Amino acid sequence: MEFRFPRTCTLFSSVSLYFLLLPFHSFSQISLPPSPAPEAAGLGPLAVFSVLSFGAVGDGVTDDTPALKMAWDTACQAESATLLIPHRYSFMIQSAIFAGPSTNEVCILLSLFIVEKIDGTLMPPDGPDSWPKSNNRRQWLVFYRVNGMSMQGGGLIDGRGEKWWNLPCKPHKGVNGTTLPGPCDSPVAIRFFMSSNLTVQGLKIKNSPQFHFRFDGCRDVHIDSLYIKAPSQSPNTDGIHIENTNNVKIYNSVVSNGDDCVSIGAGCYNVDIRNITCGPSHGISIGSLGIRNTRACVSNITVSDAVVKNSDNGVRIKTWQGGSGSVSKVTFNNIRMENVKNPIIIDQYYCLTKGCPNQTSSLHISDILYANIKGTYDIRSRPLHLACSDTVPCTNLTFSEVELLPAKGNFLLDPFCWNAYGDLRTLTIPPVSCLSEGIPQSIPENYVDQC
Numbered sequence: 001m002e003f004r005f006p007r008t009c010t011l012f013s014s015v016s017l018y019f020l021l022l023p024f025h026s027f028s029q030i031s032l033p034p035s036p037a038p039e040a041a042g043l044g045p046l047a048v049f050s051v052l053s054f055g056a057v058g059d060g061v062t063d064d065t066p067a068l069k070m071a072w073d074t075a076c077q078a079e080s081a082t083l084l085i086p087h088r089y090s091f092m093i094q095s096a097i098f099a100g101p102s103t104n105e106v107c108i109l110l111s112l113f114i115v116e117k118i119d120g121t122l123m124p125p126d127g128p129d130s131w132p133k134s135n136n137r138r139q140w141l142v143f144y145r146v147n148g149m150s151m152q153g154g155g156l157i158d159g160r161g162e163k164w165w166n167l168p169c170k171p172h173k174g175v176n177g178t179t180l181p182g183p184c185d186s187p188v189a190i191r192f193f194m195s196s197n198l199t200v201q202g203l204k205i206k207n208s209p210q211f212h213f214r215f216d217g218c219r220d221v222h223i224d225s226l227y228i229k230a231p232s233q234s235p236n237t238d239g240i241h242i243e244n245t246n247n248v249k250i251y252n253s254v255v256s257n258g259d260d261c262v263s264i265g266a267g268c269y270n271v272d273i274r275n276i277t278c279g280p281s282h283g284i285s286i287g288s289l290g291i292r293n294t295r296a297c298v299s300n301i302t303v304s305d306a307v308v309k310n311s312d313n314g315v316r317i318k319t320w321q322g323g324s325g326s327v328s329k330v331t332f333n334n335i336r337m338e339n340v341k342n343p344i345i346i347d348q349y350y351c352l353t354k355g356c357p358n359q360t361s362s363l364h365i366s367d368i369l370y371a372n373i374k375g376t377y378d379i380r381s382r383p384l385h386l387a388c389s390d391t392v393p394c395t396n397l398t399f400s401e402v403e404l405l406p407a408k409g410n411f412l413l414d415p416f417c418w419n420a421y422g423d424l425r426t427l428t429i430p431p432v433s434c435l436s437e438g439i440p441q442s443i444p445e446n447y448v449d450q451c
Contacts, residue, residue, distance in 0.1 A: 048082040049075045051091065058089025060123065065094040072098060087155070090121040095135040095187065099144040121156045124187065124209075127163025137185040140209075143192045150199040159189045159208035161234060170235045186210040186236070196220050206230060211238045212257070218245040226253040232280040234258035239281070246270050253277075260285040261308075266296035266325070273303045283313030283340070286330065288350050290323015290363050297451035301330045309338035316342065317368070318350040321389070322359035326451045330368045337375030339407040344370055345385045346394060346420070362389035364443065364450070368422075371400040376407040384415035384432060393440045397422030403429040 049071045052058065056067035068091070075083045085091060124140045125131050140159070143149060169184035189208035192198055194217040201224045205212050212228050215221055223240060230237040239255035242248055244267035254277045255261035261278035264271060264286045278284060284303055289296035296319075308314045315332045337343040348362055365388065377383040383404040388394035397420055406412065417434035424432060 047075070048084055050084040050086060052086065052089075056089075056091060058086075058091050060090035060092055060121070062092065063094060064091045065096060068093060069096070085122065085155070090123060092123055092125065093141065094125065094132065095137075095140050097139075097142040097144050098146070121158050123158045123160055124189075126160050128167065128183070129163070131187075136187070137183075138187055139191050140187040140189050141191070143190075143195055145193070146195045146198075148197045149192075149195065150201070152199065152201040152203065154202055155204065157189060157203060157205040159206065159212070159230075161186075161207040161209040161230065161237065164209035165234050165237075188212075188214045190214070191216065192218050192221075194218065198222065199224075201225055203227070204229075207234070208237055210236050211241045213240045214238075215240075215242045215245045215248070217243075219247050221245060221248045223248070223250045224252055226255075228253070228255040228257060228261075230257040232256070232258055238263045239278075241265065242268050242271065244268065248272070249274075251275055255279075255281060257281050263287075264298060264301060265289070266294070266298065268301070269297075269299045271301045273301075274305050276303075276306045277309075278306060279309040279311040279338075279340075281308075281311045283308055283311045283316050283342075285313065285316040285318060286327055287316070287318035288320060289318070289327065290320040290325065292320075293322040293324075293359075293361065295450075296323060296325040296363060298325075298327045299329045299451065302333070303331070303335065304333040306334075307336045307338065308340055308343075310340070312341050313345055314340045314343035315370075315373075316345045316347065317365060318345075318347045319363045319365070320350050321348070321356065322361050323363050324361055324450060326364040326366065328365075328367045328451070331371070332369065332373060333371045335373045335375075337373065337377060337404060339376055339378055341378040341381040342385055343375070343377050343383050343404050344373065344402070346397075347385070347387050348389045348394075349387055358390075360391050362392040364392050365394040367396045368394070369398045369400070370402055371398075372402075374401070374403040375405075377404050377413075379406045379408060379411070379413065382413045382416050383430060384417075386415070386417045386420040386435070388419040390419060392443060393419040393421055393436075395421050395439055395443070397435065398425060399423070399428050399432055399435070400425040402426075402432075405429065 051067045051071045054067040054070040056064040071083050131137060164186040167184060168180035168182045186209040188211040191214045196219045198218060199222045204227045206229045228239040235258055237258045239257050239261045240250060241263045243265035246269045248271040250262060250273045252275045259282050261281045262273055262284050266289055286298055303315060314337050317327055412430040415430060415432045415434055421436045421440055
């Protein structure tokens with residue numbers, strides 16, 4: 001993996017940022033001198049700091065966090081550097097936050113070369129019982145306030161999530177999806193927070209306890225050629241989640257997991273998702289948005305040249321009742337569906353329980369284009385489900401070259417529409433005759449241009 005960092009970098013062990021207030025856990029300040037630095041291929045002369053030179057064992061059992069900390073601190077003093085996590089080793093790292101100011105970039109290469117023997121693995125402690133009580137249980141590795149960082153390589157990050165998925169609080173453990181009492185926090189594997197000019201490329205990551213990658217408050221993010229894998233029943237294992245993050249490119253990746261392949265949260269705009277193979281999963285989702293009457297704005301999103309297969313959803317927009325804000329200027333183009341339950345879905349009545357009350361307020365969904373979406377759907381659900389707010393209709397929904405056939409049998413289910421307005425540029429299969437033409441007579445004034 002390649003990191004581009006500020007010159008002065010810091011590693012915190014499981015300290016809180018904002019709402020995550022936990023005690024500081026210090027490491028040994030004793031550092032070993034680095035080995036002589038070879039020249040990194042294709043990157044010019046770089047100082048190379050191997051974690052092995054700082055005392056890392058790499059047996060998958062020994063805590064190698066202090067060694068990584070010392071290597072990080074040393075590498076961050078160089079004008080340009082390589083932080084090397086070599087192949088044929090497995091490094092167990094505790095929850096930690098790597099931080100640095102946003103000036104004087106440094107290049108650090110964290111290289112996890114891997115073959116099919118799973119050489120060169122980075123992993124957390126094995127499950128909740130092995131997680132130190134003083135460490136943050138909501139996140140594993142966090143990169144905070146870094147600028148110009150590149151993380152890349154052919155290695156494996158193993159989140160060791162199975163014991164977290166089996167906590168009694170998880171939905172699949174109780175009867176009919178109910179949960180049982182007990183602690184429920186589970187860590188995100190890799191989180192970038194308030195960072196910019198980020199590249200994540202070529203990595204393999206599997207079995208995260210919760211989200212595999214999460215980007216919060218970031219800008220200028222380029223994600224390419226990732227391979228993300230978790231069991232289809234693993235709870236909340238989103239592949240890539242972005243929140244309050246803009247100017248994002250997610251390209252050429254394969255995601256198979258137990259939740260959304262890519263999920264787009266509040267405050268995101270200018271997002272381009274291209275050439276993603278997704279499934280089994282919950283599809284590619286905008287939302288959920290507006291939970292607990294919050295305001296959310298999402299705009300300028302493009303999803304193109306994707307394949308979604310054997311998934312609960314294809315392309316989805318989901319919002320809670322009671323929220324405010326808008327989702328606008330979204331394009332879903334050239335997407336192949338293979339045995340998907342809900343290939344095209346807008347759900348403005350999103351609810352995780354049976355007791356969500358009806359509310360008047362809602363996000364306004366507008367200017368959504370569905371073009372060249374073809375393939376098959378699971379006949380247990382309708383191919384199109386457009387459930388818009390009672391109060392605030394969806395407007396300017398456009399359909400072009402949509403052809404969805406049942407994966408089994410010949411019976412075409414009718415699409416479902418509720419308070420959905422738009423235009424059919426071409427004939428669709430099945431026909432979307434329930435879509436209201438034109439624009440509604442009125443939309444409440446407070447829902448116009450509220451973002």
